[in-house]
Amino acid sequence: MNQARSTPFNKAAMHGALILYTLIALFPVFVILINSFKTRRAIFREPLSLPDADSFSLIGYQTVLKQGDFFLYLQNSMIVTVASLFFVLLFGAMAAFALSEYRFRGNMWMGLYLALGIMIPIRIGTVAILDMMVATGLVNTLWALILVYTAQGLPLAVFILSEFMRQVSDDLKNAGRIDGLSEYTIFFRLVLPLVRPAMATVAVFNMIPIWNDLWFPLILAPGEETKTLTLGSQVFIGQFVTDWNAVLSALSMAILPVLLLYVIFSRQLIRGITSGAVK
């Protein structure tokens, strides 16, 4: 950073603001984590205190691991999230490439049509989607969820990625064409690596809502074999009694994988930004 512009006061104020924001953002996660290690009574008596010798208990985790099939749910969630992200990125990038690279009749209308999905919540079509899934026999399969989430993520992906792909140098693509590269090679080898930061952004945007979604798993895949983690955790929330130990423990464990995915993608994001800056 420029020496002349960074006074100690500026620095302190900047870091103060960032630290404050971090605390606010992490507080709920922190509360979930500490309470997942406490007895039920301690959770309600002093929700903000750390677990001590008296209140420490692993009962929540034991319940979660005993009841229901936690690791199957985790696996389902992982499969659905990763597969959906893969398809969103693949098809989104391909559509964005076509829209930004080729001149064809109705190019602009096609782009607008694809972006329209950003404005229309997919849940409005739940009944129709359910009908379709029943007709195609996809109910209670992970494919039902993957297809729906792919459809849900594509509009924004196409919108963001086509904006970025317009910035990729035409000369580079043309050089590839003159050297005899196929359009697919140009897309995968030349263009995709250059829009990696945008891909990471799209991935992060899409990942969290998919991982946390309760609506579609509940409607399209409520079967024991296909339950996602979010849906699986609901067994502990009853109409009259809620097993808070188990809910908090399940949530704590559900945070970890998504955190891991986030770290992977944000690495890409940072690497993409710096590699662009220093050329």
Added chain:
Amino acid sequence: MTALSLTNVNKSFGKVHVLKDINIDVAEGEFVVFVGPSGCGKSTLLRVIAGLEDATTGDVKIGADVVNMSPPSKRGIAMVFQSYALYPHLTVRGNMSLALKQERQPKDVIAERVNNAAEMLNLADYLNRYPSELSGGQRQRVAIGRAIVREPKLFLFDEPLSNLDAALRMNTRIEIANLHRKLGAAMIYVTHDQTEAMTLADKIVVLRDGRVEQIGTPMELYNNPANRFVAGFLGSPSMNFLPAGLINEGDDRTIGIRPEDLRISEDGALNATVTHVEKLGGDTNIIAHVNSHQITARLFGQHDVEEGAGIRLGFAAERTYHFDASGARLG
């Protein structure tokens, strides 16, 4: 034998007519420069030749074949881009050999051609570096090397020097000229810089608004421009245009005088006021005003002229050009 011939090439983007009836022949081994102001269609024309754009009508013939329907890689051409357009994920060697690998050339042929090109361009020490580790001039040489290894019938250069600084530009210009002499292949070079056009070309094609204004050797165009646009575009500083009425009462033509044909003389026909003097050491450029018309005189050697001074500028009548109101050359 022609390396390239364009017959009645037209190109439209929607309703915008970008290239209008272009007819150009390029002989084997000839260095042809397309020159014109930005937006004149010269880059589009190059893209049509390369096959990156399709001509709306007309034929593109490279060597003996009409290539209208051939993809760029099958046209026997190689292109050097303004922004270098090196593949960022490949080393210099990878960049230069990619096209040959695509053609499925045997490994030893690839290695030999890459090494020869690297030798020719002084890139031998950099073959294992990535483009991001090279300077601008080196990147441009890699881009040229990538074209050389393909041994094309026709080289296409799209403003290859505009991203380089002035000193490097001059050196690279000379390198390109040497390269042309060594390789003997036909080259087409697009630029908006008239100095590059004059110094490199065997033949210059001046374009304006998608039309060919004039084709000829640099000296033909300089000494015998077909119209006011060509006269004004070539030469630096550019030609002075004055209403001939300033000299002969009632003459409604425009008179064109090259700056180097103007002399300070007691009995000069033009009465001018000096507004600015550029002393270049070898030359002195005097910018003056005749009434409200700006005029530039280029004097050889060093001259002390005061700004604001009144001078008389003379010229030889046989060194002038006359144009009518539409810009066409008269007599």
